[in-house]
Amino acid sequence: MTSNPGRWLRTLAAALVLVAGALVAPPPAHAATGTFFHGTYVSVHGIRDYHGYVPSTYRPGTPIPLVVALHGCTENDVGFDVLTGWSARAEQKGFAVVMPDQNNLANPAGCWNWFLPTNQHRGVGEPAIIAGITDRVASRYGADRRRVYVTGISAGGVMANIMAVSYPDVYAAASVVAGCEYLCDVLQNTTPQQSGQAALREMGSRARAVPVVIFQGTGDIVVPPSTAYRIAGQWTTVAGTDATPDDTVDGQVPGGRGYTLLRHRDDAGRTIVDQYMINGAGHAYPGGCSCSLYGDPAGPDATGISWDHFVAHPMP
Numbered sequence: 001m002t003s004n005p006g007r008w009l010r011t012l013a014a015a016l017v018l019v020a021g022a023l024v025a026p027p028p029a030h031a032a033t034g035t036f037f038h039g040t041y042v043s044v045h046g047i048r049d050y051h052g053y054v055p056s057t058y059r060p061g062t063p064i065p066l067v068v069a070l071h072g073c074t075e076n077d078v079g080f081d082v083l084t085g086w087s088a089r090a091e092q093k094g095f096a097v098v099m100p101d102q103n104n105l106a107n108p109a110g111c112w113n114w115f116l117p118t119n120q121h122r123g124v125g126e127p128a129i130i131a132g133i134t135d136r137v138a139s140r141y142g143a144d145r146r147r148v149y150v151t152g153i154s155a156g157g158v159m160a161n162i163m164a165v166s167y168p169d170v171y172a173a174a175s176v177v178a179g180c181e182y183l184c185d186v187l188q189n190t191t192p193q194q195s196g197q198a199a200l201r202e203m204g205s206r207a208r209a210v211p212v213v214i215f216q217g218t219g220d221i222v223v224p225p226s227t228a229y230r231i232a233g234q235w236t237t238v239a240g241t242d243a244t245p246d247d248t249v250d251g252q253v254p255g256g257r258g259y260t261l262l263r264h265r266d267d268a269g270r271t272i273v274d275q276y277m278i279n280g281a282g283h284a285y286p287g288g289c290s291c292s293l294y295g296d297p298a299g300p301d302a303t304g305i306s307w308d309h310f311v312a313h314p315m316p
Contacts, residue, residue, distance in 0.1 A: 034058065034091050041136060045128040046106065051077050052098035053087035054141055063144035065095035067310065068134050068171070070152030070159050072294075073111035077101035080153075083285050083292040084303050093307060095147075098137045100130055114158040120183060121202060122166035126159065131167050146315040151175035151306050153285055154223065158184055161231065164210045165199045172315035173211040175306035178223045178283055181230040192230040196237020209239035209266060211313040213274040215302050217281025225277065232273045236264050239272045256298035257281055274309060276300060 035058070038051040058064060067090070071080030077099035081087050090097045102110045112119070112126055119125040130150075138148060150171045152160035157179025164174035165182050180186075181195040182202070200207050212235050216228035233243040245262040252258045257279050264273040278286055278299050286302040288295025 034087075036087070039136070041100075041129060041133045043129060043132055045125055045132075046103070048103055048129050048133065049077070049101045050098055050133050050137075051081075051101070052096060052137060053081075053090050054096045055091045055094050057094045058096070058141065061142060063142050063147075065147035065149070065310065066134070066138050066141070066143035067095060067097045067307075068130065068148070068150045068163075069097055069099045070112060070130070070150070070156030070163075071099065071102070071110070072152070072154035072156050073107075073109045075110060079292070080156075083288045083295050084153075085289060086303060089303050089307055095307075096137065096141050096143060098133060100133050111155040112152075112159040114155055114162060114180075114184065119159075120162055120166075127162055127166050130159070130163055131170060134170060144314075147172060147310070148315075149173050149175070149306075149310040151177070152179065153177040154179065154283065161212075161234075164212065165202050168203050168208050168210050169206045171210065173213075173310050173313035175213045175215075175302070175309060176231055177215045177285060177302055178217065178220060179214075179231065180223065180227055181234040185230075188224075188226065188230070192233025192243065193237045195230065195234040199234055199238050203238070207238065208316070209272050210235065211270075211272055211309065213276070213306055213309040215276045215278065215286050215300075215305075217278045217283065217286075217296075217299075219280045220283045222283040228275055228277060232262070232264060232275045235273050239264075239266050241266055241272070245275070251300070253287075253298060253300055257286075257296075257300070259300055271312075274305075276302075276305070 034055040040049050069086050086097045150160045150163045157176045161176050161179050182199040214228050214231050218225050236243045246265045247263040249261045259278045262275040266272050281299050284294045284296035286299030290297045
């Protein structure tokens with residue numbers, strides 16, 4: 001297998017098809033009624049649909065945060081919303097969320113094509129499309145440009161990491177669930193520090209330490225758990241610090257899974273990476289709805305933790 005990197009890359013891409021699972025329940029009702037919206041984004045880079053939610057507390061002219069959430073393979077934007085509860089959390093906390101939908105003509109399995117070089121850089125391919133959707137929704141609803149964030153799972157997690165690298169001036173912070181480091185070396189022949197250096201080159205004059213929270217199951221057979229350490233190493237390199245955690249905290253979900261939080265701080269003591277290693281969890285969304293085959297309600301609440309992470313990290 002190691003003698004054929006291309007074959008292994010295709011194997012991993014196919015494996016990521018298992019990400020978000022079948023939708024088996026309708027979207028949950030919200031306690032108060034906000035507004036669901038949908039649209040189609042068209043540009044020279046391609047066409048993608050999207051849907052999102054604006055909370056009942058939204059008032060035109062009052063800036064609100066915006067979260068961009070990227071689904072995994074075999075999932076769509078609506079299924080990902082149900083799995084993660086992002087629109088319900090948006091209603092509860094008073095922010096907007098948009099979920100771009102991968103076009104099945106671009107990838108029959110619904111995966112974001114993170115493994116193609118044209119989709120790993122600013123201003124081209126799928127990153128340009130996602131950034132375009134972000135800008136459209138932010139402009140339409142008057143989002144606070146200092147509080148725009150990106151998150152995703154698996155193939156969407158890889159793409160969320162790419163977005164944080166290629167558009168650090170757009171996304172204040174990021175959340176990566178079972179994703180991969182920048183330029184994703186599936187054979188792990190390169191070091192996380194090399195990934196960090198590549199990220200710095202991509203960022204160019206926009207380079208900065210983007211605060212990131214990482215979630216990874218230790219029982220994941222699709223994405224090796226070691227990948228989470230590579231993402232952390234990428235971002236600590238960008239921040240100019242070493243990859244040794246400054247804090248290690250063991251936690252337990254009541255009646256659910258245990259986990260270890262590895263926290264990395266910069267030289268000024270600010271958190272730059274929170275890495276959650278979830279004991280025994282597979283390739284699933286932590287705290288995700290049991291109505292989805294790929295939700296793991298026994299895990300820590302990735303949606304809630306991600307939102308708390310975002311709130312703590314507006315654009316500097």
